[in-house]
Amino acid sequence: xxxxxxxxxxxxxxxxxxxxxxxxxxxxxxxxxxxxxxxxxxxxxxxxxxxxxxxxxxxxxxxxxxxxxxxxxxxxxxxxxxxxxxxxxxxxxxxxxxxxxxxxxxxxxxxxxxxx
Numbered sequence: 001x002x003x004x005x006x007x008x009x010x011x012x013x014x015x016x017x018x019x020x021x022x023x024x025x026x027x028x029x030x031x032x033x034x035x036x037x038x039x040x041x042x043x044x045x046x047x048x049x050x051x052x053x054x055x056x057x058x059x060x061x062x063x064x065x066x067x068x069x070x071x072x073x074x075x076x077x078x079x080x081x082x083x084x085x086x087x088x089x090x091x092x093x094x095x096x097x098x099x100x101x102x103x104x105x106x107x108x109x110x111x112x113x114x115x116x
């Protein structure tokens with residue numbers, strides 16, 4: 001979207017610091033680093049944006065990150081079942097293993113890209 005002329009990012013993604021870092025890298029002219037960070041975060045984005053269950057996933061992630069006191073959703077919103085929670089565990093572990101922070105802020109990611 002940035003390459004198509006977008007001036008920023010607007011989303012409900014549970015990792016806004018990743019989006020801030022992507023936009024910052026892009027604006028600084030480091031398009032390759034911005035793309036690299038974006039593509040490493042795509043598995044988590046895709047999992048979180050699932051139709052019908054996305055809000056419950058996002059609230060669970062924000063709860064795990066300490067931003068919410070509870071991951072509960074109000075009816076008629078969907079609730080996470082055990083298999084979806086397990087799938088979320090796997091996606092978050094994969095993303096963390098491949099260099100995208102599962103907690104913390106953009107500072108650690110920014111430092112990693114600055115040294116690359």
